[in-house]
Amino acid sequence: MTTITVSSKFQIVIPARIREALGIRPGEKLHAIEYRGRIELVPVRSVKAARGSLKGIDTDVSAGGRSGMNVVDSSAWLEYFADGPNAAVFAKPIEATRSLVVPSLSLFEVFKRVSQQRDEDEALRAIAVMEQGTVVDLDRATALEAARLSIHHRLAMADSVMLATAQRHRATLWTQDADFDGLPGARYYAKQ
Numbered sequence: 001m002t003t004i005t006v007s008s009k010f011q012i013v014i015p016a017r018i019r020e021a022l023g024i025r026p027g028e029k030l031h032a033i034e035y036r037g038r039i040e041l042v043p044v045r046s047v048k049a050a051r052g053s054l055k056g057i058d059t060d061v062s063a064g065g066r067s068g069m070n071v072v073d074s075s076a077w078l079e080y081f082a083d084g085p086n087a088a089v090f091a092k093p094i095e096a097t098r099s100l101v102v103p104s105l106s107l108f109e110v111f112k113r114v115s116q117q118r119d120e121d122e123a124l125r126a127i128a129v130m131e132q133g134t135v136v137d138l139d140r141a142t143a144l145e146a147a148r149l150s151i152h153h154r155l156a157m158a159d160s161v162m163l164a165t166a167q168r169h170r171a172t173l174w175t176q177d178a179d180f181d182g183l184p185g186a187r188y189y190a191k192q
Contacts, residue, residue, distance in 0.1 A: 014041075031128040042128040047095050050129040052083030057117050059084055059176070059191070069171035071101045073162045074109035075191070076174050081114075081126055085192035086176050093174050100133030103165040105158060107135065142168050155179055 002015050014024060022043075024030075029044040059078035070093035072080075080090045093100060107127055114123035138146075142164050149167075150160035159179050166173035166185055173186040180186040 031131065033124060033127065033131075035124065040124050042124050044128065045125075047097060047129055047132055048091075050126070051080055051087060051091060054078070054081040054114060054118065054122065054126065055083055057082045057114065069099050069101055069169050070096065071103060071162060071166040071169065071171045071173045072106070073173060073175040073177060073180075074106045074113070074158075075176050077106060077110050077126075077130065078113060079176060079191075081110075081129075086189050089189050090174055093172070094133075097132045101165065101169045101171050102130050102133040102135045103162060104135055104137045105161050105165075106130065109158065136165060136169070138165075153179075153183060 002018070004012050004015065006012055018024075024043070030041040031044050033040045033042060057078055059075050059082055072090060072093050076086070076090045077094070078084075079086045080094050107130060110126055110130065111123045114126050138161060142161070145168060146157070146160040146164035149155060149163050150157060153160070153163075155163065156179070159177065162175075163173055163180070163183065163186065165171075171185075173180065174189075175186060176189050176191040178188070178190070181188045181190075
């Protein structure tokens with residue numbers, strides 16, 4: 001195990017052995033993620049490069065924007081990462097990171113699914129890509145609106161949080177979850 005020291009400016013030097021083993025080059029960007037009491041440094045790759053990086057993963061996670069903003073639900077993210085039949089449809093909102101709102105619940109669902117089917121390293125790489133959009137946490141107002149939507153549309157908790165987040169950000173919800181078929185503000189594409 002190699003020990004490094006944090007400077008007074010909170011900088012670190014990655015040891016040469018590790019840089020060489022991982023192919024890290026000067027100027028390369030790393031995404032810092034706090035995870036399980038540690039810092040994970042994940043090389044930043046373009047969102048486009050992530051498409052198809054999880055081929056074969058099950059994209060089912062069951063149980064546009066009026067403002068130009070977009071929310072992509074977890075099943076659509078997984079479809080994109082798996083380069084499934086609907087990946088091209090979801091590429092437009094996912095790759096437009098400046099107008100992409102990412103509910104923290106999506107981070108949970110994608111991290112969980114990828115960790116179950118692959119491993120935590122792959123899951124962290126997916127999260128690093130997702131965090132190129134604007135991550136929003138569940139606040140009180142969104143939670144209450146989600147409860148209202150859940151009752152009104154008979155949606156599961158996660159679905160109602162996704163829809164409420166999209167509505168609160170005046171965003172279009174992109175999904176392949178049939179529970180959203182016909183709901184205002186949702187662009188539903190049947191899973192193929």
